[in-house]
Amino acid sequence: MTRTRILLVDDEPGIRLGMRGFLTAHGFDVDEATSLAEAQEAFRTSRPDVAVVDYRLTDGTALELLPRLKDIDASVPLVVLTGHGSIELAVQAVKEGAEQFLTKPVELAVLKVVLDRLVSQRRERQRLLAERSRILRGTVNPFMGGSATIRALQAQAERIIESDSPVLITGETGSGKSVLARWLHEGGPRKDAPFVDLNCAALSKDLLDSELFGHEKGAFTGAVAAKQGLLEVADRGTLFLDEIGDMDSAVQPKLLKVLEEKRFRRLGDVRDRRVDVRLIAATHQDLAVAARDKRFRSDLYFRVSTLILHVPPLRERPEDIVGMAHQFLAELGAARGRGSVGLRPDAEMALTCYAWPGNIRELRNVLERAVLLSGGGPLSRGDLRFEATAGEPASDADDHLTLEELERRHIERILRREHGHVERAAARLGIPRSSLYERLKRLGINRSGFQKPDP
Numbered sequence: 001m002t003r004t005r006i007l008l009v010d011d012e013p014g015i016r017l018g019m020r021g022f023l024t025a026h027g028f029d030v031d032e033a034t035s036l037a038e039a040q041e042a043f044r045t046s047r048p049d050v051a052v053v054d055y056r057l058t059d060g061t062a063l064e065l066l067p068r069l070k071d072i073d074a075s076v077p078l079v080v081l082t083g084h085g086s087i088e089l090a091v092q093a094v095k096e097g098a099e100q101f102l103t104k105p106v107e108l109a110v111l112k113v114v115l116d117r118l119v120s121q122r123r124e125r126q127r128l129l130a131e132r133s134r135i136l137r138g139t140v141n142p143f144m145g146g147s148a149t150i151r152a153l154q155a156q157a158e159r160i161i162e163s164d165s166p167v168l169i170t171g172e173t174g175s176g177k178s179v180l181a182r183w184l185h186e187g188g189p190r191k192d193a194p195f196v197d198l199n200c201a202a203l204s205k206d207l208l209d210s211e212l213f214g215h216e217k218g219a220f221t222g223a224v225a226a227k228q229g230l231l232e233v234a235d236r237g238t239l240f241l242d243e244i245g246d247m248d249s250a251v252q253p254k255l256l257k258v259l260e261e262k263r264f265r266r267l268g269d270v271r272d273r274r275v276d277v278r279l280i281a282a283t284h285q286d287l288a289v290a291a292r293d294k295r296f297r298s299d300l301y302f303r304v305s306t307l308i309l310h311v312p313p314l315r316e317r318p319e320d321i322v323g324m325a326h327q328f329l330a331e332l333g334a335a336r337g338r339g340s341v342g343l344r345p346d347a348e349m350a351l352t353c354y355a356w357p358g359n360i361r362e363l364r365n366v367l368e369r370a371v372l373l374s375g376g377g378p379l380s381r382g383d384l385r386f387e388a389t390a391g392e393p394a395s396d397a398d399d400h401l402t403l404e405e406l407e408r409r410h411i412e413r414i415l416r417r418e419h420g421h422v423e424r425a426a427a428r429l430g431i432p433r434s435s436l437y438e439r440l441k442r443l444g445i446n447r448s449g450f451q452k453p454d455p
């Protein structure tokens with residue numbers, strides 16, 4: 001866990017010196033400010049875990065400062081110090097958002113107890129929030145299956161789970177890159193802080209900029225209020241940037257600065273803010289080639305690819321497919337309040353032979369559709385409708401098909417086009433109707449699945 005950071009706001013140098021010496025010796029990081037203006041600035045940029053504020057400052061009192069600090073970040077506990085104990089002052093300070101009130105001269109051991117308690121309460125609150133959303137999400141195991149390929153990925157991932165260096169996850173669409181990113185966060189030292197994900201391909205340059213870095217009020221037309229960026233939200237946690245290869249070239253140098261200096265600036269702001277995030281990025285592109293071809297900044301590429309994990313496509317681990325299918329079918333059955341749906345041998349064979357261009361996402365979809373459309377009982381080959389057969393088959397995917405699978409797909413595509421009409425399908429295929437019936441039987445294709453539903 002990163003060290004606890006305290007912001008001390010007091011205009012007396014001697015008091016600051018004494019407190020700083022004591023707190024630093026006890027493992028805290030300390031930032032200092034002497035006035036209201038400096039305090040707001042430091043609070044914004046140093047992102048303390050607790051702020052300790054003297055009541056009387058050169059340009060005002062703590063009562064003016066507290067609401068401004070709460071506006072910047074309401075989750076940071078505030079401790080107010082005063083020269084004379086006064087109940088009214090204490091009540092007012094608490095009204096303005098102070099968590100604790102101490103009278104001067106402050107007993108340093110007491111201050112430490114108070115700070116430890118406030119910090120651990122804040123961390124516990126953050127942990128509970130993270131825990132609640134983790135339970136809602138349920139963490140998925142990214143290493144389903146026993147193939148050597150997936151075991152090797154697991155071993156690599158376990159070796160780097162404690163590290164703070166950026167990770168680049170590569171792999172085809174739907175192969176489980178996001179699932180792996182979340183697993184790295186949930187199992188790592190930052191698990192009690194937020195996991196924030198952002199898809200760089202889905203946003204225009206301006207939106208990406210303001211989502212990531214936030215903006216000040218009035219930074220652009222429509223910026224009616226200041227907004228925290230996702231970097232701030234992810235502070236002390238993990239920022240997951242999906243499809244980083246599609247990140248706009250104007251945003252790339254700003255991300256590089258965050259990684260190198262751990263600082264960033266909101267749009268329209270003149271000051272830098274400190275931030276502590278672990279970056280996990282994912283891409284389906286070959287980023288090294290993109291960097292070589294100047295489509296992606298090479299300095300950013302080197303920074304984000306300190307550690308690389310490659311998630312294999314499903315077709316490179318065919319021995320895992322049937323096991324995964326049974327697991328998904330058990331989940332699908334349970335979600336419908338039923339037992340697991342079985343798979344007939346011809347269906348298992350078809351699942352194993354198919355090239356899965358959409359990987360695990362496609363496997364789930366094919367099974368979900370089959371469970372919904374089949375009449376119940378174990379699924380057979382005819383219940384499975386592969387996505388690549390919905391339009392033209394993907395040419396790369398065809399390389400992995402057997403002749404029989406290719407025949408099946410072609411027949412299915414024609415049947416779909418002819419809405420299950422055997423005579424017309426046979427004519428298109430250039431074979432007699434009886435021959436098509438024979439093939440449907442041999443390949444386990446159920447033509448009724450292609451008929452147009454009654455209006």
Ligand SMILES: Nc1ncnc2c1ncn2[C@@H]1O[C@H](COP(=O)(O)OP(=O)(O)OP(=O)(O)O)[C@@H](O)[C@H]1O
Nearest residue numbers: 140141142143144173174175176177178179360361
């Ligand atoms: N190991 C796994 N166990 C269960 N479900 C998985 C697993 N891996 C992936 N999935 C499921 O497959 C789908 C795609 O996974 P994910 O979003 O992680 O893939 P991706 O590689 O990030 O895809 P994209 O590149 O399209 O963003 C999700 O619905 C996810 O829940």
